[in-house]
Amino acid sequence: MNKQEQDTGNQQTGIIIQKKQLVLFGVVFAAVLAGGVAVAFNWNNWFGKEPVTSAAEETAAEESKSPLELDPNAGNWDGKMPQETAPEDVGIKIPGYPSIDIQADSENVMLPLMNPEGNPCYFHFTVVLNDTQEVLYESKYVPPGQAITDVTLSRALPAGEYTATIQISTLSLDGETPLNGANVETVLVAK
Amino acid sequence: MKKTLKHIAVLCAALTAVQVAVVPSSVRQKLIAYADDTSYIITIPSTINFTLDESGGYSAKANVSITENTTGKTIIVNLGNDSFQLKSDAPTIIDPEEAWGYINYTVSKDGTSLETNSEILNVTGKNDNTELLLSIPKDNIVFAGEYTGNLQFTISVLS
Numbered sequence: 001m002n003k004q005e006q007d008t009g010n011q012q013t014g015i016i017i018q019k020k021q022l023v024l025f026g027v028v029f030a031a032v033l034a035g036g037v038a039v040a041f042n043w044n045n046w047f048g049k050e051p052v053t054s055a056a057e058e059t060a061a062e063e064s065k066s067p068l069e070l071d072p073n074a075g076n077w078d079g080k081m082p083q084e085t086a087p088e089d090v091g092i093k094i095p096g097y098p099s100i101d102i103q104a105d106s107e108n109v110m111l112p113l114m115n116p117e118g119n120p121c122y123f124h125f126t127v128v129l130n131d132t133q134e135v136l137y138e139s140k141y142v143p144p145g146q147a148i149t150d151v152t153l154s155r156a157l158p159a160g161e162y163t164a165t166i167q168i169s170t171l172s173l174d175g176e177t178p179l180n181g182a183n184v185e186t187v188l189v190a191k
Numbered sequence: 192m193k194k195t196l197k198h199i200a201v202l203c204a205a206l207t208a209v210q211v212a213v214v215p216s217s218v219r220q221k222l223i224a225y226a227d228d229t230s231y232i233i234t235i236p237s238t239i240n241f242t243l244d245e246s247g248g249y250s251a252k253a254n255v256s257i258t259e260n261t262t263g264k265t266i267i268v269n270l271g272n273d274s275f276q277l278k279s280d281a282p283t284i285i286d287p288e289e290a291w292g293y294i295n296y297t298v299s300k301d302g303t304s305l306e307t308n309s310e311i312l313n314v315t316g317k318n319d320n321t322e323l324l325l326s327i328p329k330d331n332i333v334f335a336g337e338y339t340g341n342l343q344f345t346i347s348v349l350s
Contacts, residue, residue, distance in 0.1 A: 021196070028200050031204075091237055092236070094233045094346065096230065096231050170237075179237045180239070182346055183343065185348070
């Protein structure tokens with residue numbers, strides 16, 4: 001058998017990949033790659049304690065320069081934001097919820113404490129039970145456009161409903177002047 | 192080899208499916224917990240800025256508004272202050288007859304004088320606002336200097 005016949009024989013017994021199989025493999029590979037890249041970019045946001053974003057990095061940089069103690073648990077707000085108001089409407093947007101569901105019998109709960117974007121101040125949150133005036137949680141300063149969602153309470157609450165007040169005190173963005181504030185009453189539903 | 196490629200393709204598809212199902216689910220839970228479908232936004236003034244008025248005293252306006260309400264319930268805003276006072280930055284100012292270092296102001300709405308903790312806004316809808324008038328009578332201004340004070344609002348939901 002000469003070399004040409006031998007090569008032909010090798011080609012006939014070699015790997016045959018159909019075009020559609022190649023295309024399928026390429027599509028699947030691209031999907032896995034895209035998914036992996038998405039997970040990699042959002043790993044800290046979805047699974048980590050502190051979101052690693054440009055805004056968080058800026059906040060950390062500001063914290064190292066300024067004596068103002070920013071809350072390390074504050075991160076970018078992914079929920080619904082208030083609509084923008086006209087430039088001449090200067091004020092502080094205070095969000096509130098009639099009730100908030102939290103996990104019972106757990107110190108680590110999800111509690112939305114948001115400082116809407118565009119506010120001219122930092123927010124400082126204190127969560128107080130109305131019946132006993134017990135402080136359940138106290139935050140550091142949260143910049144505008146960021147929110148604390150994962151909170152460690154001073155104690156776990158058994159299942160039930162608790163009237164509470166989220167006391168919001170504010171501080172101007174230069175960190176020097178207290179501005180007007182609000183006490184937001186809500187019901188913590190532990191279940 | 193053909194079988195190996197097929198196994199690899201199935202594995203990749205499975206990994207992709209897991210990422211689609213699991214990761215967004217954790218994010219979705221966080222978004223649901225924010226309860227942004229049952230919330231409200233109250234806008235309060237950031238500061239009290241008194242300016243000299245024609246009476247020789249000082250006055251300021253404060254607007255309070257509700258700009259979003261998806262709760263379907265009545266939102267009530269009260270003045271949460273224990274007192275209507277501005278405090279001097281200079282504690283050395285002393286008046287032997289009066290409390291030193293403070294200036295009292297009054298708060299009124301639609302010409303009606305308000306007390307501390309009075310209700311100023313009561314609304315079920317999505318948009319409403321109220322304007323408060325803060326006044327420092329001329330006779331209250333005894334000592335010159337810088338005085339500061341803040342308004343604290345209490346926001347509740349009528350169940």
